[in-house]
Amino acid sequence: MATFGTLSDRLTETFRNLRTKGKLSPADVDGTVREIRRALLDADVALVVVKDFTSRVRERALGDEVSKALNPAQQVVQIVNEELVAILGGQQRRLEFAKTPPTVIMLAGLQGSGKTTFAGKLARMLEKDGHTPLLVAADLQRPNAVNQLQVVAERAGAAIFAPQPGNGVGDPVRVSKDGVEYARQKQYDTVIIDTAGRLGVDAELMKQAADIRKATNPDEVLFVIDAMIGQDAVSTAKAFQDGVDFTGVVLSKLDGDARGGAALSVASVTGRPIIFASNGEGLDDVEAFHPDRMASRILD
Numbered sequence: 001m002a003t004f005g006t007l008s009d010r011l012t013e014t015f016r017n018l019r020t021k022g023k024l025s026p027a028d029v030d031g032t033v034r035e036i037r038r039a040l041l042d043a044d045v046a047l048v049v050v051k052d053f054t055s056r057v058r059e060r061a062l063g064d065e066v067s068k069a070l071n072p073a074q075q076v077v078q079i080v081n082e083e084l085v086a087i088l089g090g091q092q093r094r095l096e097f098a099k100t101p102p103t104v105i106m107l108a109g110l111q112g113s114g115k116t117t118f119a120g121k122l123a124r125m126l127e128k129d130g131h132t133p134l135l136v137a138a139d140l141q142r143p144n145a146v147n148q149l150q151v152v153a154e155r156a157g158a159a160i161f162a163p164q165p166g167n168g169v170g171d172p173v174r175v176s177k178d179g180v181e182y183a184r185q186k187q188y189d190t191v192i193i194d195t196a197g198r199l200g201v202d203a204e205l206m207k208q209a210a211d212i213r214k215a216t217n218p219d220e221v222l223f224v225i226d227a228m229i230g231q232d233a234v235s236t237a238k239a240f241q242d243g244v245d246f247t248g249v250v251l252s253k254l255d256g257d258a259r260g261g262a263a264l265s266v267a268s269v270t271g272r273p274i275i276f277a278s279n280g281e282g283l284d285d286v287e288a289f290h291p292d293r294m295a296s297r298i299l300d
């Protein structure tokens with residue numbers, strides 16, 4: 001995975017230096033923590049996350065678990081690993097399904113973040129698991145968005161509910177509600193609502209997303225965020241958390257050469273779990289997110 005390449009190299013180098021030491025002095029620990037801090041900041045990880053992370057690592061590295069360890073350097077690496085898993089959300093979190101179908105999954109995020117592409121990927125994953133998803137085209141902002149979802153639905157072999165002339169055109173809240181009702185009638189067991197995004201956060205966009213949320217009472221609201229967004233990750237994620245209150249995160253474009261900061265900041269600053277990671281334009285370029293596996297990849 002291209003993302004995290006530099007961060008991973010820098011941490012490997014830091015740990016290599018650490019391993020040359022036998023017992024660790026407080027100065028060794030401080031030096032290591034400083035290098036980790038710089039590597040994370042250079043990877044665009046949000047300052048609040050870096051501070052929190054490094055202070056926890058430092059406190060533990062200066063404590064008994066390291067001084068009494070057979071291999072103190074290895075113990076520090078283990079602590080970094082555990083704390084990395086913690087900022088990535090700890091346990092894996094799976095999608096939650098409604099007790100009574102249909103399960104409603106709403107997607108939100110900035111324009112270009114990868115929502116429509118992910119809608120197709122999700123439909124495909126659900127189908128593979130034996131579900132019957134219905135895609136709902138509630139992005140009526142961009143002229144081509146409905147067509148784009150139609151193409152995605154066709155590729156995924158999934159059904160789509162799209163506004164017909166005279167049937168809620170221009171009203172994404174109505175289309176979303178009607179889509180859920182249609183799923184209920186036709187017995188689709190999951191509904192994926194693709195909503196509109198803007199290039200930047202704006203009040204009208206948030207209100208529309210919040211209105212769709214209120215009207216459809218989704219089981220999951222997934223915030224799709226482009227890993228390439230860098231330092232803007234935190235403010236964007238917080239704006240969507242305040243405006244729509246999402247239940248989980250989808251990281252997209254992890255195949256790009258982003259520095260990984262968004263990925264490492266978002267779960268921690270919002271307290272919401274990352275559920276999926278997208279890593280390509282193809283329909284199968286997506287996987288369930290495992291905090292421990294991601295941490296291992298970074299520290300490999």
Ligand code: GDP
Pocket residue numbers: 109110111112113114115116117118197252253254255256278279280281285
């Ligand atoms: P939306 O505006 O949020 O619906 O975003 P789209 O789904 O239209 O995606 C915007 C662009 O990013 C498109 O060109 C997609 O092909 C591309 N894209 C989406 N997800 C990924 C991904 O995981 N990796 C890469 N490399 N490109 C992606």
